[in-house]
Structure formats: structure tokens, C-alpha cells
Amino acid sequence: MKGRVGVSRENLKYKRVVLKISGEALAGPEKFGLSDDMLRLVASQIKEVMELGVQTAIVVGGGNFWRGRSSGSMDRATADYMGMLATVINALALQDAIEAAGVKASAQTAIEMRGVAEPYVRRKAIERLEKNEAVIFAAGIGSPFFSTDTTAALRAAEVGADVILLAKKVDAVYSDDPEVNPRAVKYKELTHREVLEKGLGVMDSTAASLCRDNGIPIHVFSLAELGNILRAIHGEEIGTVIR
Numbered sequence: 001m002k003g004r005v006g007v008s009r010e011n012l013k014y015k016r017v018v019l020k021i022s023g024e025a026l027a028g029p030e031k032f033g034l035s036d037d038m039l040r041l042v043a044s045q046i047k048e049v050m051e052l053g054v055q056t057a058i059v060v061g062g063g064n065f066w067r068g069r070s071s072g073s074m075d076r077a078t079a080d081y082m083g084m085l086a087t088v089i090n091a092l093a094l095q096d097a098i099e100a101a102g103v104k105a106s107a108q109t110a111i112e113m114r115g116v117a118e119p120y121v122r123r124k125a126i127e128r129l130e131k132n133e134a135v136i137f138a139a140g141i142g143s144p145f146f147s148t149d150t151t152a153a154l155r156a157a158e159v160g161a162d163v164i165l166l167a168k169k170v171d172a173v174y175s176d177d178p179e180v181n182p183r184a185v186k187y188k189e190l191t192h193r194e195v196l197e198k199g200l201g202v203m204d205s206t207a208a209s210l211c212r213d214n215g216i217p218i219h220v221f222s223l224a225e226l227g228n229i230l231r232a233i234h235g236e237e238i239g240t241v242i243r
Contacts, residue, residue, distance in 0.1 A: 013235035014162040016055040016129060019046070020152040021167050023064035023090055025223045032064055034093050038223075042167075043097035045229045046134060050103055054233055055129040057159060058136045059152040060094055062086025080144035084111060087148060091117065091138035098134050105134040110142030110151075122158050129159065149207035157214045164216060165232050166202065167223035173202045173240040190242045192218075202242070211242075218242040 021042065028035030050056050065086035068079035091107040095117075098105040107117040108125060117138065118124070125135050140151045156164050175198070176184040187200075192212030196205055202220055211218055219232045221239030231238050 011234055012052060012054065014054065014233050016159065016161050017049075017057070017163055017165050017233065018152055018156040018159070018161040019056060019058045019165045019167060019229065020149065021058060021060050021094075021223065022169065023061040023086065025167060025169055026060070026090055026094070027064035034064065034090070039093060039097040040101075041226065042094065042223065043101040043103075045227070046098055047101045047103045048227075049229055049233060050132055050134060052230075052233070053132065055132065056134050057125065057129060057155060057161065058091075058094065058134060059148055059155060060087055060090045060136060060138065061148040062090060065089060077144040080140075080146075084139040084142070087140060088113070088116065088138045091136045095134075095136055098136075103134060104132075105136060107136045107138050110137070110139040113139075125155075126159055147204050147207065149203035150210065153203075153207040153210040153214075153216065156216050157210065161216065164211065164218045165229060166218055166220040167229065168220060169222070169224070171222035171225070171239055173200055173220050173242070175200070177201075187240045188237065190240060192242060195242055202240070208242075 024031060026034055026038050028038040046056055062083045066083050068083040088109055095105045095107045106128060108120040109117045110120050112119045128135050137151060137155050140146055140148055141154055152164050173187045173190060174184040178184045192208055195202055195208045219239060219241050221228050221232055228238060
């Protein structure tokens with residue numbers, strides 16, 4: 001891991017961000033369930049970002065517990081709803097980890113479950129962000145057939161985020177899976193159109209189109225590198241920037 005970057009309010013590139021974290025990233029090397037080490041790592045980085053005054057919203061996936069597209073003969077809508085519930089598990093775990101780090105956080109769900117988390121309300125989410133409280137968006141957009149990538153794009157547009165920070169297991173966008181193809185080309189910069197035309201797996205086409213149509217840049221980088229979220233917010237050249 002790289003060393004911790006210096007914390008500074010100077011030269012901040014973004015003031016309000018949506019951080020998209022895959023469920024697999026929270027699982028760590030076990031690739032299933034939740035890793036206490038990864039939760040602490042993520043929470044500590046979020047705390048550093050918020051201490052700079054960067055308003056931080058988070059969208060978390062659920063692939064560390066359930067992947068609907070791998071559910072065989074199960075009805076697609078049912079599988080997708082199960083995936084939404086998996087994101088709520090991750091959101092609650094992340095909320096707990098962030099609060100344990102000493103920062104206020106609240107999970108908001110697109111599917112109402114008042115005994116567990118707040119329902120998603122756009123104005124309330126913005127109010128919490130303006131009070132420098134982390135807001136975690138769970139349960140996708142509340143409808144099947146849409147991914148958490150689309151959730152990140154939609155919520156970023158709704159709350160007026162400057163960028164989507166796409167924290168993944170890989171360190172950038174590649175022309176192919178670098179774990180399978182060692183000759184895969186690493187991209188430093190791309191346009192939304194190139195992502196769509198090349199069929200790159202950075203995010204689904206609905207999410208990429210929504211970001212393109214609303215002028216929302218996407219910064220892809222590795223979550224496992226300590227300090228990468230801060231580096232991205234300071235505009236350092238890490239990973240891949242899509243604009």
C-alpha cells in the first residue's frame with residue numbers, strides 16, 4: 001500500500017462527491033461477506049475526506065452476498081430485489097464503521113424499511129450532506145433491472161455531485177480483464193462515448209449514458225490503496241478519468 005497522503009484543504013478538485021463502492025471490495029481477499037479490515041480502511045478514508053469539508057455520499061453494491069445475474073432460473077425481478085437487500089446489509093455495516101471512526105453517517109434506502117434505515121428523500125439527503133454527514137444510499141433505485149452503477153449516476157445527478165468516485169478492486173479501466181489478459185491496455189482518460197462504444201466493463205450502459213447526458217465525470221481507481229480517495233479528490237493522476 002502507498003503511504004498516507006497529506007491532508008489539506010488546498011487544491012480540492014471536488015466539493016461534493018458520490019463514492020461508489022462495490023460489495024466485492026468490502027469483502028477483501030475472502031471475496032464473500034464483509035472484511036473488518038476493509039470496512040475500517042474505507043471508513044478511515046471517508047473520515048479524512050469529510051474532515052476536509054468534502055460532502056460525501058456513498059452508493060454500495062451487494063455482490064459480496066448476492067449476484068442476481070448468476071441466480072440461474074430464478075425470476076430476474078426477484079433476484080434483483082434480493083440484491084437490493086444485500087446492499088442494505090453493506091450500507092448498515094459501512095454506517096457502523098464510519099460512525100466508529102468518529103463521523104456522522106446515515107443509511108437511506110430506496111425501499112422503505114423504517115425499522116432499519118431512513119427512506120430515501122432527496123432534500124433530506126442534501127440537508128445531511130450540507131451538515132457534513134455521510135449519506136449512504138442503499139437498495140438501488142428501488143426497482144429491479146437497474147444496477148447500483150445506475151443508482152450512483154442517478155443519485156449523483158439528484159444531489160448535484162461534482163463527480164462519481166468509482167472505487168473498485170482493479171486500479172483503473174482496462175481494455176480487457178487484466179487478471180485474465182496480461183496484455184490488456186490500461187486507460188488514463190476516456191470519454192463517456194468511448195466507454196459505451198468500446199463496451200468497457202467499468203459500468204453498465206444505462207449508468208454511463210446517464211453520466212454523459214448530465215455531464216458527470218467518473219474517476220475509477222483502486223479502493224485497496226490507502227489514501228486513493230484523497231488523491232482522487234485532490235485531482236491526482238491515478239486510475240482512469242471518464243469525462
